Amino acid sequence: MTASPKRLSPGATIGILGGGQLGRMLALAAARLGFRTHIYCPDVKSPAFDVTRDFTIAPYEDESALMLFADSVDVVTYEFENVPARTAAIVARQKPLYPDAKALETTQDRLTEKSWINGLGIPTARFAPVNDRASLAKAVGHVGRPAVLKTRRFGYDGKGQIMLREGLDLDAAWGLIGRQPSILEAFVPFEREVSVVAARGLDGSFAAWDVAENHHENHILKTTSIPARISPDASASAVDCARRIAESLSYVGVLAVEMFVTRNSQGTEEILVNEIAPRVHNSGHWTQDGAVTCQFEQHIRAIAGWPLGGTARRGRTEMTNLIGDEVLDLDRWLEDPRASLHLYGKTEVRAGRKMGHITRVLPEEDAG
């Protein structure tokens, strides 16, 4: 391998903030490439701790623990976008942090994120800031109903958002959202939800997988199908949005861009960006079996300064999340000769908790 100050050699150690299933699958991918990992997570039951020799159990606010952690690794990444700014700053003083603080700042706050996306010339749903009860009324005037009121920070899987239909009292809505800084977004009567999972390397190279079509149940991703049933033009446009976002952030690593596909009055598909995840993403899990390089390996390649891997798909692919007690009934999947099972090693089954997923790679000719 050619020498480069930013390029890691096999045997180097990747630091990962966060010990959930994404951290776990990043660690497994790092191991396949010959790297060691050090997982940092406050939760003693973190499933990622099972697959690495080095881990730290400490709060994200513990400066001395963070400094020891950063000292022991060669590069730091994370599995979740809500890494506190101070945590990121402490780590980044000592070691490269990818994706960097700018990616975190841009995506942690829905208002900042959407404004920034529009600033790139990429369309989103109409939105307006909501800082107090008065601005909520003003926002409804601007955005209309139905609309979705979302907290600006810390929302995921439908948490921290409520639907504002005709008739819902604004006082009640403001109370339900917890009277905190929010954003009102026009409800998009979408035809499909899709996502682009892509990577940008340290050298600026960019590689996307095929556009994925996502189906949510109870605000939680249930299935992903590849390829999405959209036109080649819409697909190219979706990938182009992801590329512009990655390039504008000088991004390093894997990112996911969630999008709505709508159809305008001329019958043409239009893409609206919904949100950016500066990390590996559930809608990219299909790549573990359905593509030459999976998103976890690609992320490790990118932050290690290695060339990005091939993203060609191996077939039409379906990914199904196992949520809550669905994980107790594995036989239908274990006996399916086309299914690959991925479990996260979580000891406690809870309603709504992502416990594992299944991928099925099907021949292209079965499509339809």
Next chain:
Amino acid sequence: MTASPKRLSPGATIGILGGGQLGRMLALAAARLGFRTHIYCPDVKSPAFDVTRDFTIAPYEDESALMLFADSVDVVTYEFENVPARTAAIVARQKPLYPDAKALETTQDRLTEKSWINGLGIPTARFAPVNDRASLAKAVGHVGRPAVLKTRRFGYDGKGQIMLREGLDLDAAWGLIGRQPSILEAFVPFEREVSVVAARGLDGSFAAWDVAENHHENHILKTTSIPARISPDASASAVDCARRIAESLSYVGVLAVEMFVTRNSQGTEEILVNEIAPRVHNSGHWTQDGAVTCQFEQHIRAIAGWPLGGTARRGRTEMTNLIGDEVLDLDRWLEDPRASLHLYGKTEVRAGRKMGHITRVLPEEDAG
């Protein structure tokens, strides 16, 4: 999942004797299925220790360490066939050991192994026992030259064997092999070397991957190509040999059967079994990317009492070992959009040491 006394639930712990690359890849596969692992190996630098939370560094003769290890796990398996009989017995007193002691006894000694294979009606090269200088002369009379003189135990990658050509003095040969119990095998003028990697489940189910064609350099596996360039009849016959071997041993787990393909005077291919590896095998590494279920996951499924996974291949596949300092030049592989890299986390590069491997899955229509 249906309850069964022998069937493990996710979260159970798999004990693995041996901490090399095979143990490491078994541990990674176990993690994907939601299992924990505990690796037992005397070598403090074992690469498998990097991917598990629980490991024991102790000799294979340490009875109390073995008992503590067995006590901490739900089932025990191993990555190498030379597990001492006493080690296996200590462990098996406490927990299920798969594959069992019979598989180890049958395959640890080349003479026992070949006699047993012939006893099943499966052909091997002609062979004769060599216990001393006098029986070497007798064996040469029976087997002829060229022939290969091999120690009965502990040979691998060409170690513990010498070629007995015309003219080599038998006193010299007997000295070279270390005057130890040996076997003389007729040299087989083979057309190809192939292997069948297959699994047998706790329920007696059997599943083989497509027959693999192997190329050795300096007695070390260099490449595996799938499918092997043999006739459908020869392929069926090869898989049938593996099935009969697995069934006769009441085998549980993945096994590999190495075979020679020769052509008789009528031009028909004939299969001779060379040896059995009661474990995952280098010639099955292609399944990591080239098949629905890889050999490591299949082994874990089998010893966990789970249904075997599908073995269909995803395309024509090539596996290339990275041996010694070949691992220092990764760019040609990292920049190949069809190549998947697997490194073993070994810190020291030595000549002849297996450091990693590459798989490439190609469309079937590229065949030729």
